[in-house]
Amino acid sequence: MAKDMSDLGGYREGFALPRAFYTDPAIYERDITCYWNQSWIWVGHISQIPNPGDYFLFDYGPESIIIVRTQSGEVRAHLNVCRHRGSRVCTQGEGNTRLFVCPYHAWSFDLEGSLRGGRAMGPDFDPGEWGLFPAHLRIFEGLIFISTAETPPPIDAGLEQLKPLAAPFDLSNLKVAHEASYPVPANWKLAVENYMECYHCAPSHKEYARSHTLKDPRDVTALDPALKERSRAIGLSTETVQAGGATAVAPGADIYWRRYPLFEGYDTGSQTGKGVAPLLGTLTGYDGGATDLGVGALNNLLIYADHVVGYRFVPRGLQETDIQVVWYVRGNAVEGRDYDREALTWLWHVTSLDDERIIRHNQAGVNSHHFQPGPLSEMEWGIDGFYRGYLAFLQR
Amino acid sequence: MAKDMSDLGGYREGFALPRAFYTDPAIYERDITCYWNQSWIWVGHISQIPNPGDYFLFDYGPESIIIVRTQSGEVRAHLNVCRHRGSRVCTQGEGNTRLFVCPYHAWSFDLEGSLRGGRAMGPDFDPGEWGLFPAHLRIFEGLIFISTAETPPPIDAGLEQLKPLAAPFDLSNLKVAHEASYPVPANWKLAVENYMECYHCAPSHKEYARSHTLKDPRDVTALDPALKERSRAIGLSTETVQAGGATAVAPGADIYWRRYPLFEGYDTGSQTGKGVAPLLGTLTGYDGGATDLGVGALNNLLIYADHVVGYRFVPRGLQETDIQVVWYVRGNAVEGRDYDREALTWLWHVTSLDDERIIRHNQAGVNSHHFQPGPLSEMEWGIDGFYRGYLAFLQR
Amino acid sequence: MAKDMSDLGGYREGFALPRAFYTDPAIYERDITCYWNQSWIWVGHISQIPNPGDYFLFDYGPESIIIVRTQSGEVRAHLNVCRHRGSRVCTQGEGNTRLFVCPYHAWSFDLEGSLRGGRAMGPDFDPGEWGLFPAHLRIFEGLIFISTAETPPPIDAGLEQLKPLAAPFDLSNLKVAHEASYPVPANWKLAVENYMECYHCAPSHKEYARSHTLKDPRDVTALDPALKERSRAIGLSTETVQAGGATAVAPGADIYWRRYPLFEGYDTGSQTGKGVAPLLGTLTGYDGGATDLGVGALNNLLIYADHVVGYRFVPRGLQETDIQVVWYVRGNAVEGRDYDREALTWLWHVTSLDDERIIRHNQAGVNSHHFQPGPLSEMEWGIDGFYRGYLAFLQR
Secondary structure, eight states: OOOOOTTGGGOOTTBOOOTHHHHOHHHHHHIIIIIGGGSOEEEEEGGGOOSTTEEEEEEETTEEEEEEEOTTSOEEEEESSOTTTOOOSOOSSEEEOSEEEOTTTOOEEETTOOEEOOTTOOTTOOGGGOSOOEEEEEEETTEEEEEOSSSOOOOHHHHHHHHHHHGGGOTTSEEEEEEEEEEESSOHHHHHHHHHOOTTHHHHOHHHHHHBGGGOHHHHHHHHHHHHHHHHHTTOOOOOEEEOGGGSSSTTOOEEEEEEEBOTTOSSSSSSSSOOSOOOTTOOSOOSEEEEEEETTTEEEEEOSSOEEEEEEEEEETTEEEEEEEEEEETTOOBTTTBOHHHHHHHHHHHHHHHHHHHHHHHHHHTSTTOOOOBOOGGGHHHHHHHHHHHHHHHO | OOOOOTTGGGOOTTBOOOTHHHHOHHHHHHIIIIIGGGSOEEEEEGGGOOSTTEEEEEEETTEEEEEEEOTTSOEEEEESSOTTTOOOSOOSSEEEOSEEEOTTTOOEEETTOOEEOOTTOOTTOOGGGOSOOEEEEEEETTEEEEEOSSSOOOOHHHHHHHHHHHGGGOTTSEEEEEEEEEEESSOHHHHHHHHHOOTTHHHHOHHHHHHBGGGOHHHHHHHHHHHHHHHHHHTOOOOOEEEOGGGSSSTTOOEEEEEEEBOTTOSSSSSSSSOOSOOOTTOOSOOSEEEEEEETTTEEEEEOSSOEEEEEEEEEETTEEEEEEEEEEETTOOBTTTBOHHHHHHHHHHHHHHHHHHHHHHHHHHTSTTOOOOBOOGGGHHHHHHHHHHHHHHHO | OOOOOTTGGGOOTTBOOOTHHHHOHHHHHHIIIIIGGGSOEEEEEGGGOOSTTEEEEEEETTEEEEEEEOTTSOEEEEESSOTTTOOOSOOSSEEEOSEEEOTTTOOEEETTOOEEOOTTOOTTOOGGGOSOOEEEEEEETTEEEEEOSSSOOOOHHHHHHHHHHHGGGOTTSEEEEEEEEEEESSOHHHHHHHHHOOTTHHHHOHHHHHHBGGGOHHHHHHHHHHHHHHHHHTTOOOOOEEEOGGGSSSTTOOEEEEEEEBOTTOSSSSSSSSOOSOOOTTOOSOOSEEEEEEETTTEEEEEOSSOEEEEEEEEEETTEEEEEEEEEEETTOOBTTTBOHHHHHHHHHHHHHHHHHHHHHHHHHHTSTTOOOOBOOGGGHHHHHHHHHHHHHHHO
């Protein structure tokens, strides 16, 4: 991995990244080792592992992480790589267990990741040295974040700052209503960039643009004062936290929290505009707003009054990415009675299909040796912020 | 792309290219940037875009070109890459339009490639600087050639020289009767080499060898005088133009035009030997000949008295190539009445299937680390010419 | 192939190989050129080509070898690469022929590999210089080994030493009863390592572990004296030859021959423990043992009293390997009468399915950038031996 990134391949601030960032296998390898393996990644929610021994896996690029609730009730994250000869230790996507037994030579690890025994390893072998590598873990309002970095980006202060703003939604009291994955033949950065700007919303997302104002900053400005009033009325803070890009406390520690208005007639992100699930937390009604929550550049959630949509752009290869979408509703909501899965997921399903298409065409064009990065619009400031953090990691 | 080609990897004149030219991803990348993107490429025929707004795409390697007839009736070629963030601007293979609207952020380009507008790009943005990149374009007797080079190979004088020879065929008055693509898991150069020589015709192409004399130079010589007489009788010039390889005015500017005899009983390249479509242009009958037309090394057409077969070897990846074949007939010919598609395409369909097989086995063998390029036969002079031009580009 | 292997990427003796050995395309290319193309490879048995003109192909990585019996009855091996432009000369997996005629330009080679003729190659062409490249060939008790090295590892003395030990089995009098291939998405070295140790046998191979003692060295030791007695009783030598790894006469010249006990009740490697085919050679009964035969690190056979199972781990790509298994029985055995194919192949079919799974999970884990090679157990000494020979070749 001797790629010299000192010149950043001709990158100019205010412009898209040069072609090689989307086409060069060596840069993709750096993306994993220098960026993803150094960042915080939102991997799930505590409601997925309520009981001791409950676990699930989260995979990205060539990496695999075990997230498990231990016997004492703590949540832990371990690298899913046997310390002996490297086999995946856990091969089921989720389940409940007392031990992780490597399928190859039966090295067995308890839920804390400690190696039990060590058959035929000789007298000098100390099992204490050969436990599963731990990953860092943070739980914010029930949302689980992991990092495989030695020293992950400092997000604790930022999360602390978000806590009172998030409190009325009671995000720790959610359940997964639906998960979907939209594979797109494109580099993961094109998918992140796509999420980072709403310059494309008007031309590309008919349904979204009908209900959400972000497609035009003037609409946001015009409708914001009324939203603020309605938000306060249902018990929400109207504070904005915008510490990303140049204003992040450190690369990868971006924190973003902002509620913006939907158009009149829209209580939530649904086809009809009407609610699609029970109100979250302590909310007393609909305010017709949506909150963008961002932690680092990789972790993005959209919080309506009655549901939450999480977005993740998981690299599978240089030009293979899974757009993973998770729909959350109030923890005690019951499908069929309290929400209809079809109605709940409609908006971000059709919007994700749009995104898959436009990201795919983006990669096809960027593959041209004649591609030259063009200037970003005023509405694409989020991309600049992403690049700033990303390039800081790559140049380390 | 730091590959040093100064030693050409051990290439010796008169021999096949060394293994790396068919197996090394870095050389494949040079093939696209230094050869394909610097050459003239035959992409189609004006009959495909008769009206203003008519367009079609031509893709090769990672590149995509829009060929369009403008409102004023001119034909233009643009790179199919948005100047903003690089998306493909046009995603339909062919159609009619007034504007090319990028599917991502709706940057809109008129048929001349100029950017219209530039939403939210700030006050200093000059749309005039952000039009689609143009590609060079030449139309020779209705055949469309493009080049994405800054300075394409000088072919104008050569084409001028061909004009009177081609005139009786009235090639601008053709229509596409059939198109087919034969994907072969081999480097594109193996497919070009295959077309460049008829040393393989006798052993590999039973049907072709029965009708065409190129498989044996002695047959060509013996039957040529009688052909010349017959050609003159139907109104054809018998002149030959052979300015290729060492005799090309510049690398990539090779021009080749030569009519050679079919065997007795064959009026045209068909299964029965009988005509399969109306006579082209001003021809007054069949002469039992076929004209090889070559422009550069990439563009090869075979002109019978009643139809034209074009051959293209389009790279898709290091060892993925599409053998594209286009059958043209007289512009006013009607399928079913004037020609039968099955009969028209039979010969070059079966011959292409043969070629797919032998090119595939060629690549499989060349992949061996024990492969050592052997000596070319006297009948493979065309390959030497191809190498000369190709290597001149790669060493630039 | 400028990869500098002088530091071996951090390899420590007694530990697994570092990640790059399983993930780096440049090392894979060295694996083929520096290891496989320098080693002896067991490719088949003389019973496959009893008559003059009989041949079969053996392919690995990008290489292809023709093994043929000549008119004079000798067995020869040729590289399956035309000396002209590199096509595969022979495209059928097996057959009988008098000449190998290249499918491209019909260059024709006799069974000795000599070029016949040379159409249109000019007056100075000497066919004697353009015969197929020969591969080295050794036949040990009917088993055919080839090497494409200039100077293959010196195995003759070792094979000579094995001859008297192998004699009672009369291995030259075998026939192929069944062949199977188990493709696994993993580097070939993970498959070889898997075969090299029985540390995984107890946890991974329920059926095998029930019958074979190698899963626990203490069982081997306990049951060995009784086996030796039984072996002598049926006419077998009880000598062991163990000249591998550090004790090999040269890298790639490892020789291994050792008979070890099955558990009580098992005459042979079958589901019931009962015999599944006629006794081999001059054996007078079952001794309840199995002989591990190894030549180099790539060639492994397991010899029961009534059948032989050969194992080969054939690279197809960086992380694509075919586990090839061949079951041999006495030459005159007749399927249906003397053996049941299902019963014969049961054990090593289920065991190979297990191996496919665990090798696959091993590769998945090793792909993690967080993988760090762990310490080998006492039961994995065979892997150390493999590494020693392998790394000696790579550093040459």
